[in-house]
Amino acid sequence: MHLDSGNYKGTYKLIGGEICFDFTNTISWRETDHPHEWFDIEENLAQWAQITGILDCNQSRQLLHSTKDFNNELEQLKKTRLFLYNLFNSQITQGFISNDALHKLSLLTQKANSHQILSPSPSGYIWSWQQGIKPSELILFSVLKSASDVLTRGDLSRIKKCPSCQWLFLDTSKNKRRRWCTMEDCGNRHKVNAFNKRNKSK
Numbered sequence: 001m002h003l004d005s006g007n008y009k010g011t012y013k014l015i016g017g018e019i020c021f022d023f024t025n026t027i028s029w030r031e032t033d034h035p036h037e038w039f040d041i042e043e044n045l046a047q048w049a050q051i052t053g054i055l056d057c058n059q060s061r062q063l064l065h066s067t068k069d070f071n072n073e074l075e076q077l078k079k080t081r082l083f084l085y086n087l088f089n090s091q092i093t094q095g096f097i098s099n100d101a102l103h104k105l106s107l108l109t110q111k112a113n114s115h116q117i118l119s120p121s122p123s124g125y126i127w128s129w130q131q132g133i134k135p136s137e138l139i140l141f142s143v144l145k146s147a148s149d150v151l152t153r154g155d156l157s158r159i160k161k162c163p164s165c166q167w168l169f170l171d172t173s174k175n176k177r178r179r180w181c182t183m184e185d186c187g188n189r190h191k192v193n194a195f196n197k198r199n200k201s202k
């Protein structure tokens with residue numbers, strides 16, 4: 001199951017390691033003059049929510065077809081996506097998040113968490129989302145919960161940004177030396193460019 005890339009040559013990959021990063025990564029090359037917006041193709045939002053496991057097949061169909069406010073909901077999601085990107089970018093590049101941004105994330109996450117209920121699971125009990133939440137809200141709540149989980153779980157130096165395409169990811173490697181979104185894409189491109197540069201200067 002892939003996101004439709006339209007005329008764009010790149011591919012979308014779930015490499016963030018956390019839903020909040022996979023969400024911010026639905027814009028590629030964000031800080032350049034050629035960003036790519038994956039949600040310009042509306043079906044991609046439903047597809048994305050399905051491949052990340054947030055929505056099931058019926059819910060993702062419902063998101064696209066039975067929602068009167070789809071455009072408003074998409075705008076709301078895009079705003080949240082930008083907010084989360086700026087928040088993590090601040091942590092990565094400056095080592096901290098402003099009080100204003102933290103406060104905003106607290107409020108948004110509190111609202112999301114108020115829609116969770118305890119329910120039985122094979123291993124005991126789990127928090128799960130209430131029945132009847134709109135699909136777009138399920139996406140919103142899930143990415144907010146993921147973002148606050150990432151911030152409170154520990155090693156913040158594992159939150160990284162690919163220096164090439166600006167995708168965010170959680171570096172779970174043993175030695176914490178992952179630099180690129182993937183070696184096959186930006187890692188290789190960097191290697192080839194460095195090789196060409198070396199050869200040129202010979």
Ligand SMILES: [Zn+2]
Binds near residue numbers: 164
């Ligand atoms: Zn990259």
